Amino acid sequence: MRNVAGRKVFREFLKCEYSEENILFWLACEDLRKESNPELIEEKARLIYEDYISILSPKEVSLDSRVREVVNQNMVDPTPHTFDEAQVQIYTLMHRDSYPRFVNSIMYKKLAQLNIQHRGSSVSTSGITSNPASRKESLAA
Numbered sequence: 001m002r003n004v005a006g007r008k009v010f011r012e013f014l015k016c017e018y019s020e021e022n023i024l025f026w027l028a029c030e031d032l033r034k035e036s037n038p039e040l041i042e043e044k045a046r047l048i049y050e051d052y053i054s055i056l057s058p059k060e061v062s063l064d065s066r067v068r069e070v071v072n073q074n075m076v077d078p079t080p081h082t083f084d085e086a087q088v089q090i091y092t093l094m095h096r097d098s099y100p101r102f103v104n105s106i107m108y109k110k111l112a113q114l115n116i117q118h119r120g121s122s123v124s125t126s127g128i129t130s131n132p133a134s135r136k137e138s139l140a141a
Contacts, residue, residue, distance in 0.1 A: 009111055013102045014094075021059040022090050022098065025052040029087040033080045045078035053086070061090050 007023070014020045025048070032044045052061045053071055063071070067085050074082040102108050 009107065010099070010102055013105060013107055014098060016107075017098065017101070019098060021052060021061055022094050024059065025061045025083075025090055026087055026094070028052065029083045032083065035080055041080055042078050045075065045082050048083060049075055053083075061086070062093065063089055 007027075011020060011023045014023050028044070028048045028051070032041065032048060035041050035044060049071070051057055051059055053063070053068070054060065063086050067089050070085050071083060
């Protein structure tokens with residue numbers, strides 16, 4: 001998740017799997033975490049909630065009831081960390097479910113082959129970490 005090109009290819013894969021909302025939610029949370037303007041924090045949090053948390057959203061991400069309740073409580077007074085638990089849960093879902101399928105996909109294998117053939121190019125397959133210990137690093141990057 002640290003590498004922009006790797007994230008882009010992973011997003012294309014998720015789009016093919018009809019689960020692009022997971023990475024879009026993760027990216028929106030990353031954007032919110034960088035915000036310091038209280039008015040923008042509130043606006044961005046509301047948009048993230050409407051786009052990815054609301055049961056009425058076509059892009060709703062899959063969260064367990066405990067995390068959904070934490071998000072609902074956090075929305076009373078949004079901060080850049082309003083969605084942290086939800087973001088970790090979606091990251092974990094991608095890490096355990098989507099990413100292993102991505103690594104075994106033809107799309108990834110073609111990209112890896114191109115990377116081997118063109119060492120030093122701007123496209124790298126190493127940008128998405130498969131190491132759970134790196135999760136906090138990846139989320140913060």
